[in-house]
Amino acid sequence: xxxxxxxxxxxxxxxxxxxxxxxxxxxxxxxxxxxxxxxxxxxxxxxxxxxxxxxxxxxxxxxxxxxxxxxxxxxxxxxxxxxxxxxxxxxxxxxxxxxxxxxxxxxxxxxxxxxxxxxxxxxxxxxxxxxxxxxxxxxxxxxxxxxxxx
Amino acid sequence: xxxxxxxxxxxxxxxxxxxxxxxxxxxxxxxxxxxxxxxxxxxxxxxxxxxxxxxxxxxxxxxxxxxxxxxxxxxxxxxxxxxxxxxxxxxxxxxxxxxxxxxxxxxxxxxxxxxxxxxxxxxxxxxxxxxxxxxxxxxxxxxxxxxxxxxxxxxxxxxxxxxxxxxxxxxxxxxxxxxxxxxxxxxxxxxxxxxxxxxxxxxxxxxxxxxxxxxxxxxxxxxxxxxxxxxxxxxxxxxxxxxxxxxxxxxxxxxxxxxxxxxxxxxxxxxxxxxxxxxxxxxxxxxxxxxxxxxxxxxxxxxxxxxxxxxxxxxxxxxxxxxxxxxxxxxxxxxxxxxxxxxxxxxxxxxxxxxxxxxxxxxxxxxxxxxxxxxxxxxxxxxxxxxxxxxxxxxxxxxxxxxxxxxxxxxxxxxxxxxxxxxxxxxxxxxxxxxxxxxxxxxxxxxxxxxxxxxxxxxxxxxxxxxxxxxxxxxxxxxxxxxxxxxxxxxxxxxxxxxx
Numbered sequence: 182x183x184x185x186x187x188x189x190x191x192x193x194x195x196x197x198x199x200x201x202x203x204x205x206x207x208x209x210x211x212x213x214x215x216x217x218x219x220x221x222x223x224x225x226x227x228x229x230x231x232x233x234x235x236x237x238x239x240x241x242x243x244x245x246x247x248x249x250x251x252x253x254x255x256x257x258x259x260x261x262x263x264x265x266x267x268x269x270x271x272x273x274x275x276x277x278x279x280x281x282x283x284x285x286x287x288x289x290x291x292x293x294x295x296x297x298x299x300x301x302x303x304x305x306x307x308x309x310x311x312x313x314x315x316x317x318x319x320x321x322x323x324x325x326x327x328x329x330x331x
Numbered sequence: 332x333x334x335x336x337x338x339x340x341x342x343x344x345x346x347x348x349x350x351x352x353x354x355x356x357x358x359x360x361x362x363x364x365x366x367x368x369x370x371x372x373x374x375x376x377x378x379x380x381x382x383x384x385x386x387x388x389x390x391x392x393x394x395x396x397x398x399x400x401x402x403x404x405x406x407x408x409x410x411x412x413x414x415x416x417x418x419x420x421x422x423x424x425x426x427x428x429x430x431x432x433x434x435x436x437x438x439x440x441x442x443x444x445x446x447x448x449x450x451x452x453x454x455x456x457x458x459x460x461x462x463x464x465x466x467x468x469x470x471x472x473x474x475x476x477x478x479x480x481x482x483x484x485x486x487x488x489x490x491x492x493x494x495x496x497x498x499x500x501x502x503x504x505x506x507x508x509x510x511x512x513x514x515x516x517x518x519x520x521x522x523x524x525x526x527x528x529x530x531x532x533x534x535x536x537x538x539x540x541x542x543x544x545x546x547x548x549x550x551x552x553x554x555x556x557x558x559x560x561x562x563x564x565x566x567x568x569x570x571x572x573x574x575x576x577x578x579x580x581x582x583x584x585x586x587x588x589x590x591x592x593x594x595x596x597x598x599x600x601x602x603x604x605x606x607x608x609x610x611x612x613x614x615x616x617x618x619x620x621x622x623x624x625x626x627x628x629x630x631x632x633x634x635x636x637x638x639x640x641x642x643x644x645x646x647x648x649x650x651x652x653x654x655x656x657x658x659x660x661x662x663x664x665x666x667x668x669x670x671x672x673x674x675x676x677x678x679x680x681x682x683x684x685x686x687x688x689x690x691x692x693x694x695x696x697x698x699x700x701x702x703x704x705x706x707x708x709x710x711x712x713x714x715x716x717x718x719x720x721x722x723x724x725x726x727x728x729x730x731x732x733x734x735x736x737x738x739x740x741x742x743x744x745x746x747x748x749x750x751x752x753x754x755x756x757x758x759x760x761x762x763x764x765x766x767x768x769x770x771x772x773x774x775x776x777x778x779x780x781x782x783x784x785x786x787x788x789x790x791x792x793x794x795x796x797x798x799x800x801x802x803x804x805x806x807x808x809x810x811x812x813x814x815x816x817x818x819x820x821x822x823x824x825x826x827x828x829x830x831x
Contacts, residue, residue, distance in 0.1 A: 185760070185761050185762075186761075188761070189761040189763065193502050193506065196506065196509070197505065197509070199524075200509045200512065200524065203523065203524055207516075207521060207523055210791075211519070213790065213791055214783070214786055214787050214790075214791055215782075215783055215786050215791070216519070217516035217518065217519050217521045217523055218523075219783075220508075220512065220779050220782065220783075221509060221512045221523065221524070224505050224508045224509055224512075225509060227505055228502060228505035228506065228509065231498060231501050231502045231505065232502060234498060235496075235498055235499065235502070238498075250760060251555065252555075252556075253555055253556060253557050256554055256555045256556070256557055257555065259554045259555070260551050260554050260555055263550065263551065263554060263728065264749065264753070266728070267547075267728070267732065267745065267748075267749045267752075268746070268749065270732050270745065271732075271742045271745040271746055271749075274736065274742055274745075275742060279733075283729065283733070286729065286732070287725055287729060290725040290728065291721075291722075291725055294554070294725075295721035295722070295724075295725065297721060297722075301722075305722065305725075309726065309729065313729070313730075313733065317382075317733065317737070320382055320385050321385045322381070322382070322384075322385070322733075322737045323737070323740055324733075324737075
């Protein structure tokens, strides 16, 4: 865990520092009372302090053999593809509309990540997209219409 | 109003056909979520939160709380039949429940889990109704300093009871508070840390954060680990009702589990998980035959299952009376109520009676519904376990996407959720718990407002938190808890030196 603690501690120190500096810029005191930057500054400093303790502890601690960070490296591609699918959904939702984007999203995930049979992929994607459209419309959720106009 | 009129009021609200329908939906979805490994109650409540925006606050909280206690009820099924806990607090049930199933006693194990959950659930609702109003009336006397110190104590308890490193949990609480500062300042209106993004002006949305940390990260983790189909125990479930001997053996365990579970549920950071573990330890300790635990002892199922359900009911006490969520699910419920324009706190019982008594009444009825949903329909729930994860996870992703979009009809929320999904996945790898972060995120803005109000009252002197008796008690307790690991370490070293 030594290396992982060092990396994460440095990250949280940086995170705390951003808020502490931001807090300073927003002002710590206004007309004798705490300003909008006071608490972000204080909590940012505490975050840095705590991360520093984790960092020092990790440095002192003897290195023990830890588990692999990515034990199943072959599956990382699935992870990356699912993130691509999420970004794609966000990019296409407004222009293509809910039904078409949802259908394409499910098609992409089922075909490329799950590697399901085409019959299952097509029918599952179509059914889910249409049924969820009916459900969300009934629940009065506003959905983007896009090029299909529904 | 006396207790009877409160009870009548709660049933009057809960028996309204629409409320009854949402109570049933919540219990049904909760059981579904509880049975299904890989979809916890936190993710599913946040998933369904946007769908409740079209409902009234009472209907919304009845539905969402139903999911919570329903998941506690259903979580035992997979533990007993497959040795895979449907949700975290059913982990302990695996120990004896699965062993009972292997010995051909899956039916009585499922039966006693359901009966214990029903008894404990009902007990916790009675306690919520009895304790709620007096606690709220005491809390009404709280000023901003008391609220700050109580919240501080709550957050400290959450980090103290974290299953991993307390230091890391404290960092997570700080991160949650810092994320809570994003958005317009409540006192001056100045925009802070928004990166000039419109989606951040009103602060970081709770729904994208929770869906990312719990829903997306879970999917990413399962995808990386590779998903296998669960092996269902081949045992036929013949008789679901436990024998008289089973009931006699379990009576003590159910009683102890109910009482213990309720009080552990009330403590911030406690809840179902801690309650079930403590109950198992207690049962083993008081048993005349501790060696039979882990080999299919019915008390090892009855105690923890009662405790986690009582804990789920207990968790509503601080939320509905003090406005302090003591676990992630309560934090999401609190976020949901705030979105609906209802601020949980001491005034809730007087100003929004229908919400408090609606929850109470729906929990009474919900526990009966759960008994009906779980026992006779056990066959259906078992079949659900055959649902392939390769079909389930695209659905989880899809509902997360549409759920998070519909909160504000803003595509940027999808990206916020994705970022937190990756953060949650990495946090799991680096062994950081997301619970303190979410709690601090919800409590952060409220705590900041009270903190600054307190300092305005005291003209900038922080001593106000120690000069008022109740606030001082909370503060001293929190500081003692924070320092306790260091103190204990020092005492340990001294003892070691003395021995040497």
